[in-house]
Amino acid sequence: MEGLLGGRIYRLGGDIELDERVSWCPPGIRRTQAVNCYLIKGPSGSVLVDTGVRLHQADIIEQLDRLLSPGEPLSIVLTRTEMECCLNIPAIEERFTVGSVWYTGGITVPRSKAKSKRIAVDPGSSMRVKVMDGVVVELVSPLLRLLPTLWVFDPESGGLLTSDAFTHGGSAVPEAREGLRKFRWFSGADTRPIARNIRDIFRNRDVRAVGPSYGTPFVGTNVCLDQAGELARAIEEMGIQ
Amino acid sequence: MEELVETMSRDLPREVADGVTWMSSCLPFHLQDRVIHGHTSTYLAQGTESSILIDTGNPSSWNIISKTLDGLLGDKPLSYVFPTHPELPHTGNLPRLVEKYPDVKIVGDIRDYHLFYPQIVPNLHARVPGDRVDLGGGYEFVIVEAMIRDLPNTQWGFVPKSGVLFTADGFCYMHRPELDDEDPVHLPGECGLTTDELSAPIAVENAAFFTGSALYWARFANDADQVYDRVGKLMDDLGVKIVAPTHGNVITNIPEVAPIIRAGHKHAYRY
Numbered sequence: 001m002e003g004l005l006g007g008r009i010y011r012l013g014g015d016i017e018l019d020e021r022v023s024w025c026p027p028g029i030r031r032t033q034a035v036n037c038y039l040i041k042g043p044s045g046s047v048l049v050d051t052g053v054r055l056h057q058a059d060i061i062e063q064l065d066r067l068l069s070p071g072e073p074l075s076i077v078l079t080r081t082e083m084e085c086c087l088n089i090p091a092i093e094e095r096f097t098v099g100s101v102w103y104t105g106g107i108t109v110p111r112s113k114a115k116s117k118r119i120a121v122d123p124g125s126s127m128r129v130k131v132m133d134g135v136v137v138e139l140v141s142p143l144l145r146l147l148p149t150l151w152v153f154d155p156e157s158g159g160l161l162t163s164d165a166f167t168h169g170g171s172a173v174p175e176a177r178e179g180l181r182k183f184r185w186f187s188g189a190d191t192r193p194i195a196r197n198i199r200d201i202f203r204n205r206d207v208r209a210v211g212p213s214y215g216t217p218f219v220g221t222n223v224c225l226d227q228a229g230e231l232a233r234a235i236e237e238m239g240i241q
Numbered sequence: 242m243e244e245l246v247e248t249m250s251r252d253l254p255r256e257v258a259d260g261v262t263w264m265s266s267c268l269p270f271h272l273q274d275r276v277i278h279g280h281t282s283t284y285l286a287q288g289t290e291s292s293i294l295i296d297t298g299n300p301s302s303w304n305i306i307s308k309t310l311d312g313l314l315g316d317k318p319l320s321y322v323f324p325t326h327p328e329l330p331h332t333g334n335l336p337r338l339v340e341k342y343p344d345v346k347i348v349g350d351i352r353d354y355h356l357f358y359p360q361i362v363p364n365l366h367a368r369v370p371g372d373r374v375d376l377g378g379g380y381e382f383v384i385v386e387a388m389i390r391d392l393p394n395t396q397w398g399f400v401p402k403s404g405v406l407f408t409a410d411g412f413c414y415m416h417r418p419e420l421d422d423e424d425p426v427h428l429p430g431e432c433g434l435t436t437d438e439l440s441a442p443i444a445v446e447n448a449a450f451f452t453g454s455a456l457y458w459a460r461f462a463n464d465a466d467q468v469y470d471r472v473g474k475l476m477d478d479l480g481v482k483i484v485a486p487t488h489g490n491v492i493t494n495i496p497e498v499a500p501i502i503r504a505g506h507k508h509a510y511r512y
Contacts, residue, residue, distance in 0.1 A: 016356055023352040023394040035356070053356040082392075083327050083357040108268060110300050110333070123457075145457055146391055147328075182393060189461035239461075 004217055005209050008157040010039045011217065012048075012063045014056040024167070024182045024214070033170055035084060035214045038161050039064070040154055042134035045073030045099075049152050049161050050213060051088035060088060061095055068096065075131050076114070077139075078103040079163035080149050084213060086110065102131065104141075105148030121150060124197055138205075143197040144235070146182055151201075158208030158221075160201075166227060169216040176227070176234040179215065183238075191239025195232040202228040252433025254285075254309050257491050258403035258483050260380050261286050264309045266302035267432045280432070281330040282487050284407060285313055286400050288376025291320035293348075295398055295407045296487050297334035306334060307341065318342045321374055323349050323382065325409035326395035327357055331487060339364050348374060349384065350394040370396065385479070387411065388472050391456060404482030410455060411472075412502055413488040435493040443498060448505020455488075459509040469503040 004011050011034075018025050018033040037050040037060065046068060052060045068074060074096050078085045086109045092098060098114040104121065121127045121141035130136045140151040144165050152161040168179035180186065186194075202225055210218040210227060218227050254264040265282035283306060284295040292314060298306045310319060319342045324332040332354075338345055339361045347354070351365045368374075370386040380402050387395040389411030398407040431439065452459045459465070475481075476495070484492040492498045 021352055021355060023350075023392070055356045055359045081329065083329070083332070083353070086329070087357055108299060108301060108329075110329070147457065184393060185458035185462055188464050189458060190463075191461065194461070 004038065004211055004219070005154075005157040005159045008041055009154060009159045009161075009209070009211065010041070010063075010067055011211060012037050012039060012060050012067075013052045014059050016053070016055065016214075024164075024179075026178050026181050029171075029178075031171065033214055034216055036211065036217075037085075037213070038152075038159075038211050039067055040135055040137070040152075040157075040159075041067070042132060044134055045075070045132045047131045047135045047137070048074060048076045048092070050079055050085040050163075051076065051092055053084045054087045057088050057091050061091060064092065064096065071097070073097065073099055073132060075099050075135075076101045077131060077137070077150075077152055078109065079152060079161065079213065080147055081105050081109055082147060082164075085163075089114075099132070102129070102139075104139075104150050126153075140201060142201065143194040144183070146185075153205060153207070155205075158206050159211055160205065160207045160209070160224070161211040163213050166210050166212040166218065166231060167215040169212065169218055176230040177238070179212075179231075180234060180238060183235075186235060186238040187240075189239050191235045194239075195235040198228055198232040198235065254313065255433050257435065257485070257493075258400070258405045260288065260376075261400055261403050261405045261483075261485070262313060263433070263485065263491055264306065264313070265432065266298055266305045268299070268301070280488050280490070282485070282489075282491075284405075284485055285310070286376065286380070286382055286405075287313070288378045288380030290377025291375070292317070293321035293323055293374060293376065293382050293398075294319055294338070295323050295485075296325055296331045296409070297322060297338060299330050300333040300337075303334050303337050307337070310341075319345050320376075321345065321382070322347045323374075323384075323396075323398050323407075325349070325387070325397065325407065325487065326390065326392045327353055328392065331409065332357070335361055348372075350396050352394045368396075383479075385475070388468060388475060389456065391458075399479055399481070401479070404480055405485050406476065406479065406481040406483070407485045409487050412484050412486040412492060412498075413455060431490070435491045436498050437494040439490065443501050445501055445504045445508060448502050449508030452502075452506045453509035456506075456509070459506055461510075463510045465503060465506040465510070469499070469506065473499070 013036040015032040019030045037052040040047040100115040102117040123141050126140040138153040168174045207224045254262050257263045262285045268279045283298045286293050347364045348366050348368045368384050372384045374382040383399045385397040387397045
């Protein structure tokens with residue numbers, strides 16, 4: 001568990017072995033990789049962005065125990081309804097009082113009492129939502145995606161939580177292309193609008209940290225801008241022009 | 242107000258081909274003035290000795306699926322599960338299936354499953370396209386490359402004896418665009434119908450809408466002809482008679498429906 005931005009955003013989760021058993025692992029790579037979810041601490045409650053993999057469930061519950069005050073209101077925002085985002089909801093609901101679960105896409109998510117908040121944001125646009133008092137986030141719908149995806153931008157801290165993008169941090173020499181294994185369809189696509197969208201997202205916001213679902217985060221305004229440029233270039237290079 | 246308990250139509254389970262039973266559950270969405278449904282299909286293929294469940298359904302449909310399996314299997318345990326890819330509608334009941342059938346073998350592209358379901362690792366058995374599972378009595382299940390997919394660890398399956406191809410998210414479509422939903426929804430009463438039994442044919446723009454939404458890459462890749470030529474060749478080579486998607490009615494009139502799906506995929510480009 002690690003503070004990402006000035007006590008406002010915390011990184012939760014643990015490490016996995018990144019090897020041929022993992023679908024997003026580039027060929028020939030064997031190392032550990034962080035799989036993350038994030039807690040945004042508000043003045044009167046907190047927002048958990050994604051819930052981590054089942055393998056880390058006990059660790060995540062323990063990390064939440066340390067970060068949340070007894071009875072503190074908690075809401076969950078899912079960046080995707082994929083497995084690494086939603087599978088720990090039932091265990092978290094069992095331990096904490098979850099007010100609402102925000103998500104996009106057509107799949108229902110496993111939950112019991114929490115209010116379901118299904119939202120649609122057009123790809124390439126964004127929407128500001130008040131998840132709870134003191135936590136207003138911008139849900140950015142990126143063109144870089146495989147399935148319905150939201151990135152979560154916290155204007156107060158400048159943290160941009162990027163789901164399955166920017167996942168190349170943590171290797172000895174981070175290369176943006178390494179994080180694009182999941183997006184093999186780029187090789188048959190005109191990817192220029194996707195790259196342009198990445199540049200626009202960073203140009204239009206004061207991004208001070210990038211927090212991906214896997215891989216280590218990037219911290220610092222210039223670092224984030226550089227990484228956005230690198231990623232956009234890698235996306236262009238993979239596509240057909 | 243969203244009702245989260247899935248239901249199964251009176252018409253299901255239904256044998257759609259020799260040895261293959263369609264046991265879709267449907268998730269009803271209660272809108273202000275009507276109820277609409279969304280398919281999350283599971284299929285059971287049975288031979289004389291063994292059985293294989295294709296996809297598991299959502300966790301919210303467990304009670305229906307468990308009860309239906311009891312009825313279909315009698316006192317035999319389920320032998321295999323083939324989850325086409327790791328998304329909730331396709332794998333969500335794996336832990337419960339292992340609990341109910343401790344010796345069940347989960348076969349397919351099992352990358353990532355150890356992260357998502359560490360409790361079922363001993364039941365996981367990796368399989369690649371071309372691998373065959375003998376079900377007994379001349380029935381077998383063949384793993385097939387998924388030619389239309391979202392997640393990279395997706396596979397399709399085929400039962401040669403009855404000619405049924407299980408296509409996961411491929412060949413899904415919506416035929417009720419007026420319902421104003423991104424999902425392949427249908428009306429109550431249509432849950433257990435095959436495509437040749439539906440009252441109206443699928444329109445190209447409806448197939449395009451689903452493709453552009455669920456198979457997002459189709460908006461940027463102008464390769465529909467290439468993709469569907471390959472799919473057509475695969476279907477010819479295998480001798481496919483029926484297409485069984487996870488989200489949508491079972492396709493029994495392939496010559497009529499396949500061109501519509503192809504045209505819809507083309508329309509999705511720059512959607």
